[in-house]
Amino acid sequence: MADYNHSKVEKKWQEIWSKTKVFETKEDLNKEKYYCLEMLPYPSGHLHMGHVRNYSIGDVCARFNRMKGKNVLYPMGWDAFGLPAENAAIKNEIHPAKWTKQNISRMKEQLKALGFSYDWSREIATCDPEYYKWTQWLFIKMWEKGLVFRKSANVNWCPSCKTVLANEQALNGMCWRCNSQTEHKDLEQWFIKITAYADELLEGHKHLEGWPEQVLLMQKNWIGKSCGAEIDFSIAGTDKKLKIFTTRPDTIFGVTFMVIAPEHELINETKSQIVNYDKVLEYVLASSRKSNIERSSSKEKTGIRLEGVNAINPATGKEIPIFTADYVLTGYGTGAIMAVPAHDQRDWDFAKKYNVPIIEVIKGDNSDVNNCAYEGEGNLVSSGQFNDIKSTEAFDRIMQWVQEQGFGKQAVNYKLKDWLISRQRYWGTPIPMVYCKDCGIVTVPEKDLPVLLPEDVKFTGEGETPLKASKAFVHVKCPKCGKDAQRETDTMDTFVDSSWYYARYCDVHNNDAIFDSSKLNYWMPVNQYIGGIEHACMHLIYARFWYKFVRDLGIVKYDEPFTNLLTQGMVTLSGSAMSKSKGNIISPDEIIPKYGADTLRLFILFAAPVEKQLDWSSDGIEGCWRFVNRVWRLFDIVNTKSVEVACQKDKDSLLKLMHQTIKKVTCDIEEKLQLNTAISFIMELVNALYVYKYHSNDEGLSLKVYETVILLMAPFTPHLCEELWQKLWHSNSVSIHAWPIFDENMIKESYVEIPVQINGKLKGKITVPIDAQEVEVKNIINTDNKIMLHLEGKQMLKFLYIKNEIVTIVVKNL
């Protein structure tokens, strides 16, 4: 047989799959459905190795389940709105739509060259009006349900370009185009009230048994529910109150100062009283230039006291100083805290630095608040009528008192913030709202959807959003009263587009409704969702939230969109992420011509466990290439009869290995998604087949094992397997052939080799019958010279036998 020509074979089968539409799916109530989904890519124009990894994993799941006889939905689409298209428009004077379309068609070619088994008839792009019509429709439904509101919020602003910048365009406080120092500016913007679902998003974790524990933990911390109290502190000499949130009301007698965020309105409200107002203002300006991460990651906390303004501790009646410091963030709680330096390390550090008294109110066994804060439990001291109470009981007792006194109440606080979705940009889903002088904010009626993006737009990167310049877009009649009105020019965050796409795949061509409930209920929820760990919090929380909203509209009956989640690791080159700016990119385009898609897929799945980081290796891919060819060459070996005579023992062990391999590979794919070890088991079977002596009298055993190898490999290297399957005189496609089954009886062993440890060290191995009794094992050990030598002259203290596992003996010298 000729050498394996991957280019020819891969092209051949890609054409056959496309022509026979073998991967297109319809609802079929007689078959069990399986919905396999990968996080849809942004059409940057180039498929990178991270994509290849993501989709190779998904394709194995899809192909495996198809062979298992399930009705598999495996779609692909494009998260096509977003910043890079607009940046390209500004830099290269190409329309974002054109740029995006070109990128999509290029990347689609690349996906096809990799042989992924997508149902391309269901392809979507979030920038298509047929898609974003329904994004707008959902937005209006949210507005109708009271989940959309407007509020002032901060943006990055370039004073020279006079435009709003994304965080990425304002790295290190510099504008990406003109390098000016960026500023912050407040704008009235659109928000979605995701916090209304905070509790349910948290509770829903109970039903997500198929999700990695770490993702649930990250989400839990992101939602950040904490039960505590809101307490009002009076401002001395005024009737003003400073409201704070705390989880430790039990330490209220130890509050010796207050800290407010630099954006807190109290600064402006008490401006006339602040003696050092100039300096305070300077500090506020300086922190406004920092990002939240910079603000919280500096090792040493900075701050400044508002001199002349004091608060009153409602528990003690004492006046205490107020500081502003940028480690207190405006978006969390009330943007103000009560500081208890004796029992919070950050407050302790701050108190030491600014010379504020530290008052101990909880005495623990080893507490020493002169050295560091004591954050543990203990008994209350210096706390008036609450002295000697255990701190664990103090929360409730003090809260009761606080409420009776009327200066606070119990409160629940979340770290999760409401979702700011406004973007002052062109390339996104237009927010379907109209401002009318008389009617106020009016939604665009359903019959007028979608609100289309205008074409007559220039991209300069300067000034307000390009949409404002389109007169035809901005000037409309009010849908309610018909008078002249203005259209909203903000577009939506692209996370909105990607929060519901998985549902649209179920009924992608529906023009009359967002989707048909029966189709949605047939396919949803997604059985296996696959994507990067970087989406653990934002995308995966937004998508869960959105789905719960669709459920509340009565369209779908499930609570959670994704039953099982797999978060794959990054692909790196010598330890660091591949990126254009570093110039360390390895593209699938340079690998496929040399080794073929099958080898690339095999390598990327074999080189590391799917959820861990994978470092690209050019030697490693060479090894997979060899393996692919080794399987190819087996065809001739298996089909050539030799004159040697079969040995029954060899035949038995090969057959046993085949059944064991089917079991292990099936389990690794189906239950553990441990694809690297699945591949290694197939390699072992192939190695055994090479070592096996071929003979005329093996009654087709080697052929049978070879066929099994091909079936087991089909999800990984589908082109190679289709070709070999055809060469073995099969007329059907291996892609839809039944997955091999194993016989448990063929796997059973009658003997097992177990280790013998003496004082915790391995001293020998013995072979015992399966499930042997202790007496039997002792007898076997007594006949083992090597082990007996170690026991000679020793006193046996303990003999421990764990069935089929290990013998461990503890001895001491006589």
Next chain:
RNA sequence: GCUGGGGUGGCGGAACUGGCAUACGCGCACGUUUGAGGGGCGUGUCCUUAACCGGAUGCGGGUUCAAAUCCCGCCCUCAGCACCA
């Protein structure tokens, strides 16, 4: 800084629920096939030792008959941190 991961041979990695550390692959060495090279097929390969013994899963402790795995403290590294997607 906060939150969540990870650290095992020369390298990528394997190891069920605490039970034989290093499966499989790469690299390397040797043998074999070949006119030669490449390629193929096969054998060996944690360290130390002639061998026995002994030692090794980031570092330091602990629990246990037994620890890569559990507990405590530390170091290094990766990801996310709300306008990149």
